[in-house]
Amino acid sequence: DGGITQSPKYLFRKEGQNVTLSCEQNLNHDAMYWYRQDPGQGLRLIYYSQIVNDFQKGDIAEGYSVSREKKESFPLTVTSAQKNPTAFYLCASSMVGGAGTEAFFGQGTRLTVV
Amino acid sequence: KNQVEQSPQSLIILEGKNCTLQCNYTVSPFSNLRWYKQDTGRGPVSLTIMTFSENTKSNGRYTATLDADTKQSSLHITASQLSDSASYICVVSANRFGGYNKLIFGAGTRLAVHP
Numbered sequence: 001d002g003g004i005t006q007s008p009k010y011l012f013r014k015e016g017q018n019v020t021l022s023c024e025q026n027l028n029h030d031a032m033y034w035y036r037q038d039p040g041q042g043l044r045l046i047y048y049s050q051i052v053n054d055f056q057k058g059d060i061a062e063g064y065s066v067s068r069e070k071k072e073s074f075p076l077t078v079t080s081a082q083k084n085p086t087a088f089y090l091c092a093s094s095m096v097g098g099a100g101t102e103a104f105f106g107q108g109t110r111l112t113v114v
Numbered sequence: 115k116n117q118v119e120q121s122p123q124s125l126i127i128l129e130g131k132n133c134t135l136q137c138n139y140t141v142s143p144f145s146n147l148r149w150y151k152q153d154t155g156r157g158p159v160s161l162t163i164m165t166f167s168e169n170t171k172s173n174g175r176y177t178a179t180l181d182a183d184t185k186q187s188s189l190h191i192t193a194s195q196l197s198d199s200a201s202y203i204c205v206v207s208a209n210r211f212g213g214y215n216k217l218i219f220g221a222g223t224r225l226a227v228h229p
Contacts, residue, residue, distance in 0.1 A: 006157075035219075042118065042203070042219030090157055102148070103217065105157035 003027065006091050006106035012114050013078065013085065021076045021109045023091035030096045032074035033103065036060060037088040046089075049074055050096050078111060086113050116141045118206050118220035126226045131194055135223045137187040137204030145209035149178050149189045152201045152222065161189070161202075194227045201225070 004025040013019045023032065031050045035043040045058030049068040063082025068074055074093075078085045088110050094103040118139045127133050139147070146165045150158035162171045162178040164187075170179045175192045191198055201222040208216045 033217075040123075040221060042221045043217075044219075045217070088155075092157075102160055102163055105150075105159070107157045108155065110155070 004091060004093050004104055004106040006089075006109050008109060009107065011109055011111045013111060014114060016080045018077055018079050019111065021078070021089055021091075021111070023074045023076065023106060024072055025074075025093040025104075026072060027093055027104060028071075029093035029104075030071070031094045032068070033092040033094075034058075034064070034066065034074070034076045035090045035092065037090060037108075043090060046076065085111055087111060116206075116208055116216075116218045118204055118218050120202075120204050120220040120223050122223060123221070124224040124226070126228060127194055129194060129196055129227055129229050132190065132192050133194060133225065135189045135191075135202050135204075135225070137189070137220055139185050139187070139204070139206045139218070139220075141185075141206040141208050141218055143209045144182065144185075145207040147178075147180055147187050148205045148207070149176070149187075150203040150205060152203055154200070158203055191225075196227050196229060199225060199227045 007022045033048045034046040037043050044060050046064050047066040049055035055066050055068050065077045088108050090108050091106040092103045121136045148163045149161045152158040161176050162173050164171050164180045177190045180187045201224050203222040204220040206218050
């Protein structure tokens with residue numbers, strides 16, 4: 001099936017640890033995005049990538065890092081520098097450009113600091 | 115500042131009733147407006163997408179409207195079902211040079227449909 005897959009669904013992190021969230025898509029989309037969702041707030045953009053080997057910071061990039069070595073994959077690392085990492089993380093992908101371009105979302109990863 | 119505001123924050127209706135959710139935005143330059151449905155603990159799923167020239171679009175029991183002059187959109191749900199219980203998110207796309215459309219998300223309206 002075509003789609004966008006995030007793993008794991010639930011992730012627990014100890015204080016001071018780095019953790020990596022996986023995002024894979026087989027939709028042949030050029031653009032991929034990472035968002036953070038906190039209760040009562042809209043999704044906020046962490047990083048985005050429009051092409052392999054290139055990515056840009058979003059609105060809340062501090063404490064996060066990404067890579068885009070393959071078109072299909074856009075992993076997000078939550079580093080120990082992120083002071084409040086507990087949240088729901090969503091990955092999305094889309095074609096680049098066009099007024100009707102639609103973003104498709106994964107099922108999300110819930111990260112909890114223990 | 116680009117913003118998307120939704121109202122109400124939450125809404126409870128009885129099964130079979132209709133409801134309307136509101137979205138006001140201040141986003142420039144405007145590219146398109148989308149409504150997503152997000153079940154608890156899941157990723158958002160697209161319901162409708164409208165560009166500047168479209169003022170209404172339907173998807174089954176969901177009908178979205180767009181007034182680009184007043185920068186308002188609404189999502190009307192007809193004959194609600196228990197499975198409509200979810201958060202409904204309004205997302206406005208700001209067109210950027212180079213093809214990247216920045217998405218600005220509203221905080222969502224949490225709808226609960228009771229039997």
